[in-house]
Amino acid sequence: MLEWLKTNxxxxxxxxxxxxxxxxxxxxxxxxANGFALISAADGEVKSEEKMKMTGFINNSPxxxxxxxTDVIKVFNDACSKFEFDFQIGQAEALKAISKLKGKDGxxxxxxxxxxxxxxxxxxxDDKEKAAxxxxxxxxxxxxxxxxx
Numbered sequence: 001m002l003e004w005l006k007t008n009x010x011x012x013x014x015x016x017x018x019x020x021x022x023x024x025x026x027x028x029x030x031x032x033a034n035g036f037a038l039i040s041a042a043d044g045e046v047k048s049e050e051k052m053k054m055t056g057f058i059n060n061s062p063x064x065x066x067x068x069x070t071d072v073i074k075v076f077n078d079a080c081s082k083f084e085f086d087f088q089i090g091q092a093e094a095l096k097a098i099s100k101l102k103g104k105d106g107x108x109x110x111x112x113x114x115x116x117x118x119x120x121x122x123x124x125x126d127d128k129e130k131a132a133x134x135x136x137x138x139x140x141x142x143x144x145x146x147x148x149x
Contacts, residue, residue, distance in 0.1 A: 034097035037079030042132035053121035
């Protein structure tokens, strides 16, 4: 009986830690998924290389590993659908989610770096993708020059 209590207490503690992590990092997850959509849509086409790079980041990010990949992809797809409907509306909605990281320097800088990697994932970090990254920097109050943009 004591062993059962220890095991279940450990499982409950682990579940609680995961749920707290999700709450703490939800803002980053939504900002990242919207940033990925903004960069991916910048050149007019969401490429498979960009989706693969995004999936790799999600699977390896301490900030996002508490989330189910399906949940992150859902936020990404929702953001992409807004771009498909109207680019300016998609951009405004993406920047709204991204702006929630303003003042959180470490997370904001990580987001910019990952967005740059997403833009470069197809081997062509074009001017439109660079402009989208600069826009993210400005939204976050960061200097684009710090990221060679």
